Structures are given as structure tokens and as C-alpha cells.
Amino acid sequence: MALFNKISAFLKKEAALTRFKTRLLIVFLHALLLLVFTILLQYTSFIRYDEINFLKWASIWKHDVFNSDKKPLAKNVVFLDVSKDLALADDNAYQQPDSTMKGAQRVITDRVKLAKLFSILNSHPNEYRYVICDVLFEKPGPGDSVLKPQIEKLKNVLTSAITDKGKLVKPIFNVNWAMVNYTAINKSTFTKIPIYYNDSLKSLPALLYEKTTPNRFSENRFLTFLNGKPTFNTAIPEFYYRNADLVWPESKENFNTYYLGDLLAFPECFSALKDKFIIIGDFENDVHSTYLGRLPGSLILWDAYLTFYTHQVTISVEWLLMLFVFYFLISYWIIIHPERKLKAIHQKIRVPFMSKFIISYISYIGLLVLINIFSYFFFGTFVSLFYIATYLTLLESLIEQFPTWRKNLYEYIMTF
Numbered sequence: 001m002a003l004f005n006k007i008s009a010f011l012k013k014e015a016a017l018t019r020f021k022t023r024l025l026i027v028f029l030h031a032l033l034l035l036v037f038t039i040l041l042q043y044t045s046f047i048r049y050d051e052i053n054f055l056k057w058a059s060i061w062k063h064d065v066f067n068s069d070k071k072p073l074a075k076n077v078v079f080l081d082v083s084k085d086l087a088l089a090d091d092n093a094y095q096q097p098d099s100t101m102k103g104a105q106r107v108i109t110d111r112v113k114l115a116k117l118f119s120i121l122n123s124h125p126n127e128y129r130y131v132i133c134d135v136l137f138e139k140p141g142p143g144d145s146v147l148k149p150q151i152e153k154l155k156n157v158l159t160s161a162i163t164d165k166g167k168l169v170k171p172i173f174n175v176n177w178a179m180v181n182y183t184a185i186n187k188s189t190f191t192k193i194p195i196y197y198n199d200s201l202k203s204l205p206a207l208l209y210e211k212t213t214p215n216r217f218s219e220n221r222f223l224t225f226l227n228g229k230p231t232f233n234t235a236i237p238e239f240y241y242r243n244a245d246l247v248w249p250e251s252k253e254n255f256n257t258y259y260l261g262d263l264l265a266f267p268e269c270f271s272a273l274k275d276k277f278i279i280i281g282d283f284e285n286d287v288h289s290t291y292l293g294r295l296p297g298s299l300i301l302w303d304a305y306l307t308f309y310t311h312q313v314t315i316s317v318e319w320l321l322m323l324f325v326f327y328f329l330i331s332y333w334i335i336i337h338p339e340r341k342l343k344a345i346h347q348k349i350r351v352p353f354m355s356k357f358i359i360s361y362i363s364y365i366g367l368l369v370l371i372n373i374f375s376y377f378f379f380g381t382f383v384s385l386f387y388i389a390t391y392l393t394l395l396e397s398l399i400e401q402f403p404t405w406r407k408n409l410y411e412y413i414m415t416f
Contacts, residue, residue, distance in 0.1 A: 026335055027328060030327075030335065034323075035323055035327060037387075038323060039232075052189060052191065052291045056291045060292075073306070076277055078256055078279070080259075080263060080279065081258070081284065082109045082259075083259075085113050087142055087143065088107060089105070108141045110261075111141055114143075114150075114260070115147040119150050122154060127270075128156070128274065128275065129278075130156045132302065134279070135280060138171070138172065140172060147173075148173055152173055152174050154175070157175060158204055159171050160204060162181065176207075181197070182288040192235065193235055193304040194206075194233055195219075195224055205301055217231075238306070238310070239290065239303050243296070246299070257283075260280070279302050281299075319375065365386075
């Protein structure tokens with residue numbers, strides 16, 4: 001009898017150990033599933049409005065409170081505002097040169113002044129870094145005859161192209177260009193810059209990153225790569241530079257911003273451009289909503305480039321390991337220990353199902369915020385909160401209710 005009891009106890013221990021190993025394997029696989037789910041979410045351009053608040057405050061704490069990231073290339077960038085250097089273009093004059101009728105009048109950037117600037121740069125072809133000309137040359141305009149030879153001669157320049165109702169609108173000049181789009185989320189708030197757009201065209205910050213570093217992006221049908229390593233196809237720009245960082249000469253120290261016409265008025269204006277990235281754009285009218293307020297489009301492009309430059313946006317082993325450890329612990333908590341003290345307390349005080357669901361959801365949101373702090377501060381990567389928290393809350397509720405459902409089903413079957 002004693003031997004039988006020992007054998008029975010041994011078999012029970014073995015069975016319990018087998019069940020534990022099975023559950024541990026499920027925990028491991030579930031953690032991998034969460035990891036894959038997180039990576040897939042990174043490939044989308046969508047972020048919920050409630051997650052934008054996290055981005056806003058995390059960025060403020062990271063850059064303004066802790067000063068954990070200094071402004072990259074602060075001594076090697078100059079911003080040229082063309083908002084006061086405008087001209088009128090008559091569309092009819094270019095479509096029908098002999099016509100005496102007036103066509104549609106468009107306000108465009110003064111192309112004669114741009115030609116003068118580019119002429120100065122062409123006189124010093126190896127003494128500036130790169131020109132980001134965030135001006136759309138989609139139609140002919142006055143001054144093209146002097147602008148065309150100068151802009152096409154520039155050694156290092158990228159200009160903007162856009163899509164209008166699905167149609168690509170690129171510069172009329174023979175010059176390097178790349179895609180620009182500031183409405184990647186909800187058609188209102190810009191949060192993510194893509195590396196590739198749907199038609200496999202690179203964004204301007206991504207192409208500039210390739211032009212100024214040895215790094216190269218590539219893609220296949222489903223994935224994006226950086227130097228052969230998998231990376232996300234979208235990145236959330238860290239706004240190192242904001243409106244307050246556009247410092248004008250009136251400050252008399254550390255200024256980095258000029259109106260184009262004012263700069264050209266200086267005889268030795270190239271001294272302000274030497275060894276610089278030259279960002280040209282309309283900083284007054286071309287503004288877009290971001291998670292840190294309204295910012296000029298040209299500044300967004302520069303910040304997006306710096307995000308690639310600083311973080312390289314690859315899917316690092318360290319980031320994957322950090323997430324996997326968190327997800328493994330969460331999965332272990334849900335799957336192996338579903339009966340927790342908190343649930344016991346809920347049962348004693350008879351908390352309704354929806355109340356418990358909301359409490360669990362808020363708990364997971366808080367936990368994911370903690371994970372996001374690690375991910376954002378140390379790896380520069382934002383992890384979606386809402387969908388993962390919703391999934392984990394539903395899973396926990398299903399596991400909690402499963403014994404009750406199974407018992408009810410058994411009793412229902414036994415009535416027949």
C-alpha cells in the first residue's frame with residue numbers, strides 16, 4: 001500500500017510537471033506572438049489619438065527635462081525661409097505663350113533668388129554638405145531660364161515631390177527628388193515618416209540619409225531592410241528641432257535662420273552656408289500638425305532625417321530581447337497564474353465583469369506605458385498601447401471565465 005501511494009504521488013508529480021512544461025511552452029509561444037504582433041504594428045502608419053499624448057509627453061521629458069539627446073549637427077545646419085521671397089506665376093503665359101489673356105495666378109517662390117543662391121553654391125561645389133530644397137517645382141514659372149541651369153548643376157541637392165489624387169507630381173527640372181507627405185495618420189496629425197511609400201518611392205529623409213551616409217535601404221514585398229538588416233518601414237521623428245530653434249540674426253548669437261532675400265543681400269553670404277546642410281522651405285505657411293504642435297514641413301523633414309541618422313531604426317536584438325522578457329513575464333502571469341490575489345479580492349467584493357475588465361485594461365495600459373518608456377528612451381521606438389492592452393485584457397478574461405464556461409457546458413450536456 002505504501003509503495004502504491006509512492007507510485008501514485010510520483011505519477012501525480014510527473015503529470016503536474018508535464019502540465020507545467022506544456023504551459024511554459026505556451027507562455028513562450030505566446031510571448032513570441034506578442035513580439036510579432038508588435039513588429040507588425042510598427043509597419044503601419046496608424047497611431048491612435050490617445051497614444052499621441054504619450055508621444056508628446058515622452059518627447060517633452062526626454063528632450064526638454066532630461067536633455068537626453070542633444071541637437072545633432074547643430075553647428076552644421078542653416079535654415080533658409082522663403083516665405084517673404086515670393087513671385088506671381090501666370091499659368092496661361094506658359095501654356096499659350098502668344099496669348100494676351102491672363103491665366104490663373106499662382107504664388108510661387110521667387111525662382112530668380114533661388115537661382116542666385118544656387119549660383120553661389122555652384123561656385124563652391126565641395127564646401128557645403130547638402131541642399132534640401134523643400135520647394136515644389138511642379139509647373140513652369142518666371143525665372144526658370146536662370147534657375148534651370150543652376151539647380152541642375154548643383155552637386156548635392158534633393159527637392160520635393162508629392163502625390164495629388166494618386167498622381168505623382170515631381171519637379172519639372174532634371175534634379176534629384178524624393179517623396180514628401182505629412183498626412184500619414186488620420187489625415188490630420190503627422191506622426192510617422194515612411195521609408196518607402198506604397199509605390200516603392202523613398203521618402204526625402206530616407207533618401208537624404210542614403211546620400212549622406214554609407215547606409216542603404218532596400219525592400220522586398222513585405223519587409224524593409226537597412227544594410228541587409230530588417231527595419232521598420234515607418235519611423236516616428238524625434239523633434240530635436242522645433243520652432244524655438246529657428247534663431248534669427250537679431251539674437252546676435254548662435255543664429256541659424258535667414259530669410260532668403262536677406263541672406264543674399266550680404267556680400268559674403270556663403271560664409272553662413274559653408275560646411276552646412278542648407279534647409280530651404282516656407283517656414284511660415286507650409287506648417288503641419290504633429291504630436292508636438294504645428295511645425296514647418298521643412299523642419300519635419302530635417303527632424304526625420306536626424307531620426308534615421310541617430311537611431312538607424314533597425315530592429316535591434318536588444319530591443320527584441322527587452323520586449324520578449326516583458327511579454328514572457330506578462331504571458332506567464334496570465335496563463336500559469338490566472339488565480340491571483342487581485343482576482344480573489346474582486347470575487348469577494350463581487351466586482352461586476354465589466355468593472356474587472358476595465359480595471360484589467362487600465363492595469364495593462366499602465367504596464368505597457370512602462371514598457372514604452374524603456375522602448376522609447378533607450379531604443380527610440382514607440383510601441384502601440386491600445387491594441388496590445390485590449391488583446392491582453394480579453395485573453396485574461398477568457399482564461400478567467402473558461403472554467404465557468406466549461407462547467408456550464410458540462411452541466412448542460414448532462415441534462416440530456
